[in-house]
Amino acid sequence: MDSSTTSIVSALGAGSGVDMAKLASDLAAARFAPKIAQLENRAETLDLRISSAATLKSSLNELASALGERIRTGDLAPKPTSSDPAVATAKVASGGTASGSYALEVTQLAKAQTLALAPYGAATDPVGEGTLTIRFGSTAGGTFAEDTAQTALSINVGAGDTLNDVANAINLAGGSVTAYVVEGEAGAQLVMKGAEGQNNGFVVEGTGASAGGGAPGSIDYLNWTPGTDSGQLKQASADALYTFDGVQMRSPTNSATNLPGGLSLTLTGVNAGNPATITFADRSTQIESMMVDFTAALNDIAGQLAQTAAPLGGELGNDPGARALKRDLSAFAGLVVMPNAAPGEPSRLSDLGLTRERDGTFRLDVARLKTTISDAPEATAAMFTTGLYGVFSTLDNLARRTSSATDPGRIGGSIKRYTRQREAITESLTKIGEQQDRLREQMTKTFAASDARVAQSQSTLSFLKSQIAVWNAAKD
Template sequence: MTTTSGSSIISALGAGSGVDFIKLASDISAASFAVQRQSAETRRTALEAQISAAAQLRNAVTGLASALGERIRGGDLAPRAEIGNPAVARVSVPAGFSPRGSFTLEVTQLARGQTLVGKSFASRDALVGEGTLTLRFGTIDGASFTADVAHPAIDIAVTATDTLATLATKINQASGGAVSAYVASGTGGAQLVLKGREGAANGFVLEAAGAGGAAAPGDLSYLGWDPASDAGELRQSAQNAAFALDSVAMTSATNRVTGLPGGFTLELAATNPGAPTTLAFASNSDAISGVMNDLVGALNEIVGQMNQLAAPIGGALGNDSGARELRRDLAGLAGRVVMPGAATGEPRTLADLGLVLNRDGTFQLDSARLGRALADTPDAVAAMFSTGVAGVFATVDRFARENSLVSDPGSLGGSLRRFETQLATNDERLAAIAEQQEALRERLTREFVASEKRVAASQSTLAFLRQQVDIWSKSDR
């Protein structure tokens, strides 16, 4: 039991009424605020249940939109590319793009980088000579070189202790991948091999300023090269890829070609001059059917949670405006316009893709209707599964955002914010009740201690008077 200064004084006096006033003060203060405290605690429990339910529904809705977006961005819904001669090129479709139609492809030249094999040294550890080696980039045409002013030259400081091997390392570090270098040791000795990036503009020359000034092994000038003085060091010239798409001539600095119609990408692998191959894109019907089935399943999970959490009797959100709005939005989801710009006869809504609302609020997929849409308008259906401003994902994402918007008091997000605000207010009320109860307990304790002191003083006076009376009585005998 807690001991106060008042109770200590009473014990020291050895007197009192025998009543535990400390406990009495605590019990009275607790009883005085019991109804208010119980009401606030009950309200807190209810608000926590509402917050949990609203957050669960909101997370289910936003999770649906997020999962659908990842599915579409992942690329498995993109049209499948079919190429007549797969040895010529590989075709890929980045997430979010939906190329259509067919094309012809004729590759007459592949992109490649320059390969330069330097003059021979005795070994990879041979000293190359002190000086500066400069790499200049540009276009090589026969014996002429035209520098690319947009590609700055690279100066490499070479010390007297640098070998052919350490020079290769310095070139790799200084060029940042523009040129890769290594030492090849063959029958002709050790040679520095330099390979540039793909593309005609990535050709390069070597300007070597050696300290000795003599182009011999051991002097850096021995490694200098330009096309006018080539003596067989140039093993492969840099060039662009050349190809024709639907007979339209095109070039590319690399064999990876982007920016093609519909956003598809080509990885050129071989030439086929005079024998164009076909390239066609077909809608991925199986993937679209799978996504629609998954969408129906996810929506039914949300409906199931809604029926439990927002049940009129016993549901934490039974009378919540945000839950009612979500139910209305779910009921109208199948009829939402997904493609406002769809032509006559093309699917415009989720219902056109087979999404059906049952009488009990659940969903099902009309596979026959989806199959007809895929058969009759495959390109239009495929266009609905993209990450653009229109389409299935945009519609579901907008549906999720509308119901999660905390600034809208009529949405599920608005309900969640309202419950959280009410919980904070209720906690403040509980804290105030606790303060008031403690203040009452302290006041009652002080008053009871004062009363006990007065009782103890009266009892002491009474005992003294009894002693005096007894003395007086004895003296009268």
């Protein structure tokens, strides 16, 4: 309200005795009250629809998320065990489908090459100026076969650099070789260790200004090749060798990941001639427990839907998204979740005992579920993965369809539509508020002028009364 209007309002009623400011405010409010009430009622209805639709959407998404998490990391996740933990430990990647039984025989572990180079008097002895080059490859059989795919390391050695300086420079070079200096009975020795794997062996070549002496202080004193080895090689590089279900396999490390169903192994020992067995824990009890929880959660959603989408009195009684969800849930138990299942194997949710009652609720036929698990335990377990098919994928697809904001026939599309309508009402109420303020100010100014005229009339009347009184007194 501007200053002129404020002064007008403060003076209103001075002549007539009527509160003109309140009168203007009340009249302006009354002018728009029916429209505001209509819009506010409509907004309340939309808020209820948005809330009900959002609750249904959230319930489906939360159930899908909880089921996926339980399958990936909970008691439904495949849990492999090794009959000989000293040979290997096993795990399944998140979302993996590994099952069954596998034989494992490890004949060789992966190893990293370790060198203890020629000794010096002390770790602080100078090495000699030049370049130390480390080239990578296989050192098997007393020969070196370079792996040209690996970049050689070049270590620059200054004239005053010590054995400790060389070790630090190797570690800072960022390659697969690490180094340290140890002082043993033979003296100070540079120990170099590579990465696991046969092709991660390496040779050491010293060249430069100090080379040629062949003694401490000459850079080539640190030279090493398998053909000239005289005890410096403490461990040769090697790949892991093992058979998996009788298939010969090789790995540059002791981690074997190229196995079925997301199974991976960490090899820890050798068991040539005495294979270990990798098996998976029976999940029958966990599957039954999960299906009980799953059925209860579906009934919670079905109950919400029945209440909010009731034809009479339901917030979503005539909503296309709610009708679509009703259709989806009515067909849910009969859906094929494993289209690639072999004949006789479970493929539908109904095979897991899930049934839809006439009143729209779900029921779990525990006897049917137990029979399915007993007849096809591995096929049943395969239905509980986070892959392309299965219970989770089916539910997740339903949740995604229901949440789609681009489909006007889904709950997500309904939320988008109702939200737009609610925003339009907010804009309309804002405009009405502005119109009401303008009308009130206009009435205030009009009433101010009227009040001034009333005051002037009252002043004239008072003057006339006083004059009449004077005249009457003079006659007496």
